[in-house]
Amino acid sequence: MAANSAFSVIFDGSTRLGEALAIIVRFIDSKWNIQQRLVKLGILAKSMNAEKLAQRLINCPAVEYEIQPNQLLAAIRDGVAVN
DSSP states (O other): OOTTOOEEEEEEEOSSTTOEEEEEEEEEOTTSOEEEEEEEEEEOSSOOOHHHHHHHHHHHHHHHHOOOGGGEEEEEEEOOTTO
């Protein structure tokens, strides 16, 4: 991933104990192709409130891909109930 790129973070899941949480980053590469990477997929060991969820959405991409908070343009939730 390009160091100077801007990213969006997509997450799916809920904030309840035992639910899955998937975090995906999406960006446009130097050839203008949309790229996305699964950053984290896990089961929550405890329930999270909105503040803890926001911290996880910022910290996880920062640790895995060195994405700084000022590079994040959007956070998107996929809340489809058919899974």
